[in-house]
Amino acid sequence: MNNIPCLWLPAPQNLHLSSSDVHIWKINLKQSELQIQALKETLSSDEIARSERFYFPEHRQRFIVGRGSLRLILGGYLNVEPIEIEFDYHQRGKPFLAPKFLDSRLFFNISHSQDLGLLGVSYQQLIGVDVEYMRPMSDLENLAQRFFLAQEYEIIKSLNSVEKQQVFFRYWTCKEAYLKATGDGLVKLENIGIDLTPTQPAQLLVVGNWQLQELIPADNFAAAVVVANNHNNFQFWQA
Template identity: 40%
Template sequence: MNPGHPVWWPPPAGLVLLPGDVHVWRAFLDTPGVPAAGLWESLSGCERERAERLRSPEHRSRFVAMHGMLRAILGAYLHLPPGELRFTYSAFGKPEVENSLGLRFSASRSQNIGLFAITLGRAIGVDVEQVRPIEDAERIAAAFFHPVEYEGLMRTPEPVRLEMFFSLWTKKEAYIKALGTGLSLPLESFSVVGPPSEQWSLCELAPDAGYAGAVAFEGRRAGSLNLYESSHIAMQEDRLAPLS
């Protein structure tokens, strides 16, 4: 565990998602914790085709881990075998699970880390990015950040400016993903220095050393924000409690 980083817990045996709760799951995609064959078997024909189009074996196996883990997690809440889940997609590509009982989700991946955010009956978006040097970070910020965000970034001392850049970036992405409208909402038109509006909550996440993350959800935070380690999901699947 890294000092200053929150703990990602194994899910409790009686996992319950109440209205107002937000659950965020973390997966290490290179070692997802369930057999790769099981993950592959659970994917739809469309997901397998997408995986097969990826040339790099590393990208392919991370894609399979990401989609297989998403299915395992959603299946555990919905008490359905992962392979039986069906997804629909909005005009902007935002996925939703059919017969969801009000369950909403968002997924994001960067390198070895995948995040999955789950709620009941409220829009949610999650984003993770590896913190990495970006040559034209200042130009990107000038073009795509709100003036308040840009000024705050420029006031941030150099050693931590890159972390601040990715903190803002992931918050903006999480909000855009929760809205589900893609980039039809100009990124520079809203600020994530605080919640973008009274109807929204934004929480910074610490996915792992060297990664930034954020989750955005509709409504003020009412319930708990629980952080779970997904490597425990497969073995606990049969012990999870029904949705309340």
């Protein structure tokens, strides 16, 4: 599988995006109580209320670290304090920068699975990111039959158990990254065509000028980024 080699570098002091740059940030969602509290202090009142609705403490902590890290990173691009960031939300809940930051022309998307978060940031280009921990699933074929195209389901069925799991999550992350970029959500998952094999990189079979890139952010994780432009320059930062 031909994925971009991800060399995760410490973030530079001055964050800058050109029209062809795409920055991918890897976020460790497992942090100390001290760091969690510091990040919580950057959140808005509605974000704090949302965090408190999580039943399990680890889910609450992951939300706080993810949203706090998002604010911290975007603050670096916008040259404002994290607590000053304001968000609006699309109909399906995808956050975007409030109108006061419209001149920045920044687009972003964040995804997390287990203790790993991925954030994509682009300039003027719609972007979608998805990451999934590749866990064993007893109903994998049923999900593939429900959410994938017929030919994709047949490919899943033909593979051995190890390849079946890997290819399923590759399909899933590629499709979801595209739908997160467009804002359509999972309701159209079965309409997005992906051409891939266990040994070949995925290609997005949709109309328009979109770039799909698969990533391997960590062992046992699948991830994909979709950007509304081709020939992007990807850079990888460690939050």
